[in-house]
Amino acid sequence: MTTTIGHFIGGESVLTGGRTQPIYNPSTGEVCGAVELASVATVEQAIANAKAAYPEWRNTPPAKRAQVMFRFKMLLEERADQICELISREHGKVLHDARGELQRGIENVEYACGIPELLKGEHSRNAGPAIDSWSEFQPLGVVAGITPFNFPAMVPLWMWPSAVMCGNTFVLKPSERDPSSVLMIAQLAMEAGLPAGVLNVVNGDKEAVDTLLHSDTVQAVSFVGSTPIAHYIYTEAAKSGKRCQALGGAKNHSIVMPDADLDNAVNALMGAAYGSCGERCMAISVAVAVGDEVADKLVAALKGKIAGLKVGSGLDNSNEMGPLVTAQARDRVVGYIDAGVEQGAELVVDGRGIKVPGHENGYFVGATLFDRVTPDMSIYTDEIFGPVLVVVRVNSMQEGIELINAHEYGNGTCIFTRDGEAARYFSDQILVGMVGINVPLPVPVSYHSFGGWKRSLFGDLSAYGPDSVRFYTRRKTITQRWPSSGVREGVTYSFPS
Numbered sequence: 001m002t003t004t005i006g007h008f009i010g011g012e013s014v015l016t017g018g019r020t021q022p023i024y025n026p027s028t029g030e031v032c033g034a035v036e037l038a039s040v041a042t043v044e045q046a047i048a049n050a051k052a053a054y055p056e057w058r059n060t061p062p063a064k065r066a067q068v069m070f071r072f073k074m075l076l077e078e079r080a081d082q083i084c085e086l087i088s089r090e091h092g093k094v095l096h097d098a099r100g101e102l103q104r105g106i107e108n109v110e111y112a113c114g115i116p117e118l119l120k121g122e123h124s125r126n127a128g129p130a131i132d133s134w135s136e137f138q139p140l141g142v143v144a145g146i147t148p149f150n151f152p153a154m155v156p157l158w159m160w161p162s163a164v165m166c167g168n169t170f171v172l173k174p175s176e177r178d179p180s181s182v183l184m185i186a187q188l189a190m191e192a193g194l195p196a197g198v199l200n201v202v203n204g205d206k207e208a209v210d211t212l213l214h215s216d217t218v219q220a221v222s223f224v225g226s227t228p229i230a231h232y233i234y235t236e237a238a239k240s241g242k243r244c245q246a247l248g249g250a251k252n253h254s255i256v257m258p259d260a261d262l263d264n265a266v267n268a269l270m271g272a273a274y275g276s277c278g279e280r281c282m283a284i285s286v287a288v289a290v291g292d293e294v295a296d297k298l299v300a301a302l303k304g305k306i307a308g309l310k311v312g313s314g315l316d317n318s319n320e321m322g323p324l325v326t327a328q329a330r331d332r333v334v335g336y337i338d339a340g341v342e343q344g345a346e347l348v349v350d351g352r353g354i355k356v357p358g359h360e361n362g363y364f365v366g367a368t369l370f371d372r373v374t375p376d377m378s379i380y381t382d383e384i385f386g387p388v389l390v391v392v393r394v395n396s397m398q399e400g401i402e403l404i405n406a407h408e409y410g411n412g413t414c415i416f417t418r419d420g421e422a423a424r425y426f427s428d429q430i431l432v433g434m435v436g437i438n439v440p441l442p443v444p445v446s447y448h449s450f451g452g453w454k455r456s457l458f459g460d461l462s463a464y465g466p467d468s469v470r471f472y473t474r475r476k477t478i479t480q481r482w483p484s485s486g487v488r489e490g491v492t493y494s495f496p497s
Contacts, residue, residue: 011196026092053197105157139167250411333386408451
């Protein structure tokens with residue numbers, strides 16, 4: 001008998017007896033549980049709880065809110081092994097990768113602990129005669145987050161800790177594919193002292209998403225996922241007058257220059273392309289080799305490394321790559337590999353048909369490498385979200401920059417070079433939001449902000465870091481005057497008075 005996972009509303013676990021869908025262990029293909037999909041009424045219940053908790057939480061001093069977050073951070077560290085096992089069991093990523101994900105989430109919690117400093121406004125004394133002016137940052141009210149399967153712990157921790165530290169209350173709709181770690185983390189927040197209703201979690205599908213988007217109570221929505229859905233979220237939120245940040249897809253390129261340290265570049269590309277089975281929005285999926293000599297050496301070195309890549313269950317920490325999250329994801333990736341062959345790319349390493357002993361029914365695709373890929377091929381244009389790395393050959397760095405800038409996505413990119421002038425020119429000219437210089441996954445640390453350009457981000461403010469504080473608050477400017485007693489002034493009609 002499988003356990004059914006419900007929701008977390010008003011500080012309590014909730015099961016309504018509604019629709020459910022199975023949760024799979026990607027390493028085995030076996031059902032390991034079920035998740036209830038929230039109805040409109042269930043989502044509205046969560047919103048109502050968040051609304052009821054808002055007035056008291058809004059007026060809780062930021063320093064007291066931060067004390068809750070400090071305790072929460074300690075609990076995340078104490079229960080890390082349990083959380084990471086849940087991530088690996090339902091997502092498929094290897095335990096050490098899950099641990100890295102959780103650690104990056106904890107770093108965002110640490111940033112949110114500084115909220116008394118981050119919420120400080122600006123003050124000007126005597127902006128005019130006996131007039132003082134100041135600004136302050138006030139919370140929005142009830143806000144919502146919709147998060148993807150590929151980082152079930154980290155991406156929610158990008159959102160709700162900053163939001164609630166700013167004084168908002170939160171409704172989180174995580175991926176229904178791997179919900180267990182999210183619910184455990186929500187319970188730890190309660191254990192740390194977060195009041196009931198400040199954080200609510202509803203599992204669900206499009207019905208739950210649309211209820212959040214169309215609610216008059218929800219003031220802002222944060223989203224991370226694919227570009228088509230990000231565009232939908234942003235458009236629908238705008239129709240409802242909500243503030244929205246919607247992070248979409250990616251096709252991240254890495255330029256390998258003739259002077260690059262090839263060994264370091266190859267090692268970096270292996271991790272960036274095949275870590276987490278390529279299910280990262282910051283994965284490098286295109287290697288742009290400058291010159292045929294570089295390309296030939298790069299492809300040969302990658303082929304040799306792939307031969308030694310250890311693929312297997314995510315729960316075995318000796319493995320380097322686990323399975324894809326679902327059978328549908330596996331079939332989609334295999335379809336792209338088929339298309340690459342049909343469209344004329346050179347298949348150097350074929351990951352189709354891989355068998356992992358003892359896990360024959362798991363959703364595995366082996367590391368795949370294509371060479372001589374052209375920009376009109378679907379394996380180049382589309383976000384595959386799997387362990388597929390394609391090599392495009394160019395004749396110069398400028399040609400590589402133009403190739404990258406022409407792509408619809410602008411999430412992350414990197415360059416491997418020993419030339420400081422080339423690196424500086426690249427970082428200045430490239431139309432991408434996050435740039436690495438000899439760094440393959442240039443994910444900003446928690447006290448910066450994460451966000452791409454072009455169709456990788458809809459909205460003006462990026463995720464976490466300083467942008468998150470501005471996203472989850474409104475600036476209010478107050479101008480104050482206390483005239484001296486006995487002073488009477490005439491009417492002034494000119495501007496400004």
